[in-house]
Amino acid sequence: MDDLVELLARVDLTVSGLTAPGVRLWLERDASCRPVGSTGYEMSADGRHALVRSVAVDPSARGRGRGTQLARFALDAAAEEGARTAWLFSRRSGPFWQSLGFSPASVDDLAAALPRAEQVRLFRATGQIALEQAWSAPLR
Numbered sequence: 001m002d003d004l005v006e007l008l009a010r011v012d013l014t015v016s017g018l019t020a021p022g023v024r025l026w027l028e029r030d031a032s033c034r035p036v037g038s039t040g041y042e043m044s045a046d047g048r049h050a051l052v053r054s055v056a057v058d059p060s061a062r063g064r065g066r067g068t069q070l071a072r073f074a075l076d077a078a079a080e081e082g083a084r085t086a087w088l089f090s091r092r093s094g095p096f097w098q099s100l101g102f103s104p105a106s107v108d109d110l111a112a113a114l115p116r117a118e119q120v121r122l123f124r125a126t127g128q129i130a131l132e133q134a135w136s137a138p139l140r
């Protein structure tokens with residue numbers, strides 16, 4: 001968990017709520033055990049929605065498909081767990097998520113699907129939610 005928090009903080013992603021019950025996380029290490037990527041999601045209470053979070057690649061390892069692989073891994077795992085729709089917040093990486101099948105979505109719809117998700121509660125509490133961009137994609 002320390003290595004994951006360090007990676008997420010380094011790439012400026014939210015580190016709160018990582019240990020909440022519905023959160024699933026993976027950390028990828030290179031051959032020398034250095035953390036190079038992470039991925040994950042938070043399931044809604046009803047198990048139908050997954051909020052993708054913590055998809056990150058160390059800046060030195062970007063642009064070689066690792067981010068796509070890590071994102072697909074989380075989407076596949078969420079679908080296998082029963083989620084029908086994937087959601088996420090992203091202001092900076094829209095084209096990356098569009099290449100994975102995501103479309104712009106309403107922040108209100110995301111918050112209605114995942115009202116108890118850590119990022120939803122945090123962004124509501126800080127007022128940041130009004131500045132966020134939501135994305136969604138159907139899962140098979």
Ligand SMILES: CC(C)(COP(=O)(O)OP(=O)(O)OC[C@H]1O[C@@H](n2cnc3c(N)ncnc32)[C@H](O)[C@@H]1OP(=O)(O)O)[C@@H](O)C(=O)NCCC(=O)NCCS
Nearest residue numbers: 011054055056057062063064065066067068092093095096
């Ligand atoms: C987003 C991120 C995970 C992508 O990792 P990566 O290993 O570089 O991704 P890939 O190599 O699989 O890139 C796939 C495609 O998306 C594009 N892309 C990657 N990051 C992008 C970004 N921030 N904005 C726009 N396009 C991006 C790449 O150019 C590539 O396009 P191409 O196939 O036409 O060349 C990485 O840039 C990152 O860690 N960013 C900081 C954390 C973040 O914003 N995470 C997403 C929110 S959860």
